[in-house]
Amino acid sequence: MKATVLVRPKPGILDPQGKAVEASLRHLGFSVDGARVGRLVDLEVEVADPEQARAEVERMCAELLANPLIESYEIELAEDS
Amino acid sequence: MNAGRPSVAVLVFPGSNDDRDAALALESLGADPQLVWHADEELPQVGAVVLPGGFSYGDYLRAGAIARFSPAMRAVAEFAAEGGYVLGICNGFQVLCEAGLLPGALRPNESLSFVCRDVPLRVERNDVPLLASCAIGQRLTIPVKHGEGCFFADADLLAELDESRQIVLRYDGDNPNGSLDDIAGVVNADGNVMGLMPHPEHATDPLLGSTDGALILRALVERARERALATASS
Numbered sequence: 359m360k361a362t363v364l365v366r367p368k369p370g371i372l373d374p375q376g377k378a379v380e381a382s383l384r385h386l387g388f389s390v391d392g393a394r395v396g397r398l399v400d401l402e403v404e405v406a407d408p409e410q411a412r413a414e415v416e417r418m419c420a421e422l423l424a425n426p427l428i429e430s431y432e433i434e435l436a437e438d439s
Numbered sequence: 440m441n442a443g444r445p446s447v448a449v450l451v452f453p454g455s456n457d458d459r460d461a462a463l464a465l466e467s468l469g470a471d472p473q474l475v476w477h478a479d480e481e482l483p484q485v486g487a488v489v490l491p492g493g494f495s496y497g498d499y500l501r502a503g504a505i506a507r508f509s510p511a512m513r514a515v516a517e518f519a520a521e522g523g524y525v526l527g528i529c530n531g532f533q534v535l536c537e538a539g540l541l542p543g544a545l546r547p548n549e550s551l552s553f554v555c556r557d558v559p560l561r562v563e564r565n566d567v568p569l570l571a572s573c574a575i576g577q578r579l580t581i582p583v584k585h586g587e588g589c590f591f592a593d594a595d596l597l598a599e600l601d602e603s604r605q606i607v608l609r610y611d612g613d614n615p616n617g618s619l620d621d622i623a624g625v626v627n628a629d630g631n632v633m634g635l636m637p638h639p640e641h642a643t644d645p646l647l648g649s650t651d652g653a654l655i656l657r658a659l660v661e662r663a664r665e666r667a668l669a670t671a672s673s
Contacts, residue, residue, distance in 0.1 A: 371591065372617065374551045397500075422508075425501055425537065427544045428591055 359403050359411045362434040365424045366396035399423055408435055444471040445663035448485040450515070450531075452477045452495035452506045457528065457640060461491045464640040468653060470660045477509035484670075486663025487524040488515055490531025492584075492638055502545060502587045503533030512538055524568055524662045525632040526655070529585055532624075532634030541627055541634045542596055542605065546589040549617025555584040557648060558637060560623050561611040563604075567630040570607055572658040578611055579651040581637035588616040588636040590625075603628060608635055 367373045373394050380393035401418070405411040415433050424431040447470045451458045462472035473483050477495075482488065495506035506512065512534070519525045519540055527535040535541040548554060557580050562573040573579070592600060597619065600606050608624030616636070624635030639652030 372546065372549060372589065374547055374549050374617075378551055422500070422504065425504070425544055427593065427596070428546060 359405060359408065360436045361401040361403050361411060361415045362436070363399040363401065363415060363419060363423050364396060364432040364434070365399070365419075365429050366431070367394055368428055368430050371428050396429075408437075411435055443664075444469060445487070445660060445667045446471045446473050446483065446485040447660065447663050448473050448475045448482050448488045450475050450477060450488065450490050450509075450511055452493065452509060452534075454495045454497055455491050455493035455530070457492035457530075457638065460638075461489050461528065461640040464643040464652070464656055465489070465660060467643060468657050468660050470663060475511055477506065477511045480510040480514060482511070482514045482518055485518075486666040486670075487526070487659050488518055489659070490515070490525070490527040490534050491640075492529035492531060495530055495534060498530075498587070501533075501537065503530060503535075503537040506530075506534045507538035516540060519627070519632050522629070522631050524659060524666065526569055526659055527632075527634035528638055528640065529583075529588070529636055532636055533587065535632060535634045540632050541625055542600060543590055543592040543622075543625060545587050545636070546591050547587045548585070548589050548615070553584070553586040554588070554615040555582070556615065557582045557642075558613050558615050558623075559611040560637060561609050562607070563609060564607045567607055567626050567633065568662045569626075569633045569655055569658050571661075572654045579608075579642075579654065580649040581639055581642045581652050582649075583615050583637045584641075585616070585636055588618065590616075590618040590622040590636075592619060600625065607633065608637075 376394040383390040465472040560579045562577040609621040639655040642649040642652030
C-alpha cells in the first residue's frame with residue numbers, strides 16, 4: 359500500500375526557508391502572503407490492510423519522520439492501482 | 440582504566456568531522472580519548488562520552504535524526520541513565536535532542552546562512568558538572584560553525600527549562616542563529632548530559648585565538664577521572 363506523509367513546521371515555528379521562498383516569489387512579482395516549507399515522504403508499506411497501514415505509518419512518524427516538538431504531520435493512504 | 444589519564448569515548452558517526460579535533464583536545468587536556476564507531480553496540484570502559492560535531496548521516500531528514508538510532512547511541516543512553524557524563528557538541532547536541540536525552544530542538548539558522556565565527560557566551564550556572572571550572576556570569580569566547588543551531592522549545596517547555604535552570608549557556612550580545620532566548624547550551628534534568636552549539640574543542644590552544652573551550656573540556660576530563668576512580672574502588 360502506498361502512503362504519503364506530509365510533514366510541516368508547526369504554526370508559530372520560525373521557518374526561515376519559507377520566508378526565503380516567500381521573499382523570492384514576491385521578488386518575481388507574485389503576490390504572496392506567507393509560505394511555509396515542509397517535507398513529503400512517499401512510502402510503500404508492506405501492509406494491505408488500510409487501518410493497519412495507517413497505524414504503522416503513525417508509528418514511523420512518531421519515531422522518525424517528524425519531530426513532534428516542531429513539526430506536525432498528515433498521512434494519506436492510497437490503494438495500489 | 441588508568442585514572443591518571445581517564446578514558447573518554449568520542450563517538451564517530453558516518454559524517455562526523457570533529458571527532459579527531461575533539462580527541463586531540465581531550466588528549467592535550469590529560470584524557471585518553473577512545474574513538475567509538477557508531478555501529479559498536481557497547482562503549483569501552485570510559486568515564487565520559489563526547490558526541491562530536493559534523494554532519495552525521497548527511498543531516499538527512501533532520502540534523503541528528505538518524506544518528507540517534509545508531510547502536511552506539513543505545514549504549515550512550517544507558518551510560519547517561521547511570522549518571523555518566525555526556526557532552527554533545529554542535530551535531531552532537533542535535534543528536535542528543537533528537538534522542539530525547541536533552542530537551543528542545545535545533546532548527547535551521549534564522550538567517551539561513553551557515554555561521555562560522557567566534558561568539559561570546561555567558562555562563563549561567565557553574566553547579567553542573569561540566570561547567571564546574573567556570574564562574575557564573577563568566578564570558579567565554581568559543582567559535583560556532585553550523586547551519587542549524589537555532590534552539591527551539593515551545594512556551595511550556597521553555598518555562599519548564601527556566602524553572603529547572605536547565606539553560607546553562609547563552610549567547611552574550613551576539614546571537615548567531617536566532618536561537619530562542621539566546622540559548623547556546625542546555626543540560627538534562629540531572630545535569631550530567633550537556634549539549635552546546637559552540638565548539639569548545641576548537642578553543643583549547645592559544646594559536647586558535649581562545650582557550651576558553653578548555654574550561655569545559657577540562658571539567659569533563661576531571662569528571663571522567665573521578666568516575667574512573669569511583670568505579671575502580673567500588
